[in-house]
Amino acid sequence: MVAIEGSVVLVTGANGGLGTEFVRQALDRGAAKVYASARTPKEWGDERIVPLALDVTDPASVAAAAAAAGDVTIVVNNAGASNGARLGDTDAKALRDLFDVNLFGAIDVANAFTPALAANGGGALLNVLSVLSWIGIGDGYSATKAALWSATNTQRLELAGQGTLVSALHLGYTDTPMTAGVDAPKNDPADVVAQAYDGLAAGDFEILADDVSRLVKAGLAGPIEGLYPQLVPAGADA
Ligand SMILES: NC(=O)c1ccc[n+]([C@@H]2O[C@H](COP(=O)([O-])OP(=O)(O)OC[C@H]3O[C@@H](n4cnc5c(N)ncnc54)[C@H](OP(=O)(O)O)[C@@H]3O)[C@@H](O)[C@H]2O)c1
Numbered sequence: 001m002v003a004i005e006g007s008v009v010l011v012t013g014a015n016g017g018l019g020t021e022f023v024r025q026a027l028d029r030g031a032a033k034v035y036a037s038a039r040t041p042k043e044w045g046d047e048r049i050v051p052l053a054l055d056v057t058d059p060a061s062v063a064a065a066a067a068a069a070g071d072v073t074i075v076v077n078n079a080g081a082s083n084g085a086r087l088g089d090t091d092a093k094a095l096r097d098l099f100d101v102n103l104f105g106a107i108d109v110a111n112a113f114t115p116a117l118a119a120n121g122g123g124a125l126l127n128v129l130s131v132l133s134w135i136g137i138g139d140g141y142s143a144t145k146a147a148l149w150s151a152t153n154t155q156r157l158e159l160a161g162q163g164t165l166v167s168a169l170h171l172g173y174t175d176t177p178m179t180a181g182v183d184a185p186k187n188d189p190a191d192v193v194a195q196a197y198d199g200l201a202a203g204d205f206e207i208l209a210d211d212v213s214r215l216v217k218a219g220l221a222g223p224i225e226g227l228y229p230q231l232v233p234a235g236a237d238a
Helices: 017-028 059-068 093-119 136-160 189-202 211-219
Strands: 008-011 033-038 049-053 074-077 124-128 165-170 206-208
Touching (some): 059 093
Parallel strands (some): 074 124, 165 206
């Protein structure tokens, strides 16, 4: 279990849809301070919110943020991108860029803040994943979130020894700028973040924010065609 009250929270990608909720709801739950980190930090008009420059793809920026926020007790690895990268693209630049943000950026942030979390009693690392960690319909984006899921599973074991709770948040479409062009039912970001903080407070290793995440996770235990009905069994008549 991780106390939100009195905590010092750092949120990456704090200016985004979920990031803004992570900042606001930490304070609603009694956090003492929130580092609202972003590539372009902004003033929040609240003395408990400390704007901090942090580009997760820039090692110098990550190191500087870690040096500036040595009192952190909860790190929310929320920054992420979706750029339409496809595994089949012959020029893999977009895919590499996406892995830089969604996988390597999140790993670098975790590694940079691990010593502070240890020094401050363990605390928590929350990685914001996706239902697409478990189903490959999101092409390059799915691959980045699947890789971060695997990394999270390793970090959970590695950091248990220093008393850090490593938790994964899985969610489907949520109403943020990232999904502005998506015409489909979406979660309310406030609801997703409330579940995330409830999960951390309860000590949950994994937080499934919606039915689609629960359904897809359950599907991993079944035959692959259960998750991918579009697959035609080999030898089936056309
Ligand atoms: N919305 C969904 O349906 C959904 C579903 C599953 C998972 N997620 C995940 O939820 C997380 C938050 O996304 P969101 O929905 O809130 O989208 P969003 O509103 O687009 O926010 C994403 C944030 O990440 C930041 N970011 C991107 N690249 C960065 C970098 N190199 N360094 C630091 N920050 C960077 C962006 O910063 P700028 O403001 O500078 O661009 C933006 O503030 C992401 O990890 C996303 O993959 C979202």
